[in-house]
Amino acid sequence: MTDSVYLLGGKAGNKTAITAAMEDVLNFETKLVEFSTKTGVSVYSRLSIQQLEADYSISDFNWLTYFKAVFTKVTGAASSNSINAEDVIQMTDKSYFDNLVTLLNNTPEETLSNYAKWIVAKNFIPYLGGEYSNVITAFVLNGKLPCVKLVSSELPFAISRLYTPSQVQSGTRTVLTEMVTD
Numbered sequence: 267m268t269d270s271v272y273l274l275g276g277k278a279g280n281k282t283a284i285t286a287a288m289e290d291v292l293n294f295e296t297k298l299v300e301f302s303t304k305t306g307v308s309v310y311s312r313l314s315i316q317q318l319e320a321d322y323s324i325s326d327f328n329w330l331t332y333f334k335a336v337f338t339k340v341t342g343a344a345s346s347n348s349i350n351a352e353d354v355i356q357m358t359d360k361s362y363f364d365n366l367v368t369l370l371n372n373t374p375e376e377t378l379s380n381y382a383k384w385i386v387a388k389n390f391i392p393y394l395g396g397e398y399s400n401v402i403t404a405f406v407l408n409g410k411l412p413c414v415k416l417v418s419s420e421l422p423f424a425i426s427r428l429y430t431p432s433q434v435q436s437g438t439r440t441v442l443t444e445m446v447t448d
Contacts (some may be wrong), residue, residue: 290377291384294369300363311360316351322367 295356313321319329334349370378 287376287380290374291381294373294377294381297369298366301369302362311357312354313357314352314354315349318355318357319351322363324367326372369439 315330315333322329330349330351333353333355337343339351
């Protein structure tokens with residue numbers, strides 16, 4: 267991670283500053299993973315976008331604008347005027363949102379910015395060749411990236427297809443179908 271950012275010219279090539287910034291990013295990502303993978307029963311909740319805005323306020327983030335943009339992107343519609351604050355959404359895990367909002371509101375903007383940049387950059391690094399390929403090869407060969415993670419990052423749909431039947435309880439399909447059609 268640090269070597270890749272260094273090669274990309276992050277923090278003006280200052281390895282000490284890059285290491286500190288990437289440690290912050292890694293800590294942020296670790297916290298995200300910790301509360302997104304907690305086991306337990308998810309309780310589905312229905313709430314309006316207006317209620318989402320009130321309960322899950324994130325500085326400088328407007329949920330209604332977000333849903334309008336997503337709706338336009340997904341449907342290809344020229345306008346998202348059909349989305350309004352009274353529209354109801356279904357939330358699958360309120361505790362995740364509680365944790366997410368707290369984390370986002372308590373994380374420095376620089377760390378959030380670096381995280382977003384890292385997410386974009388890491389997807390392109392394998393295609394850059396040269397020194398970048400050497401960093402990835404060294405990372406994989408040193409055992410820092412387990413085989414399963416490598417395969418799942420390259421074949422996410424295949425892994426999901428293999429994982430889901432063994433983990434989904436019987437009857438879940440019926441519940442999911444009802445949720446989607448409700």
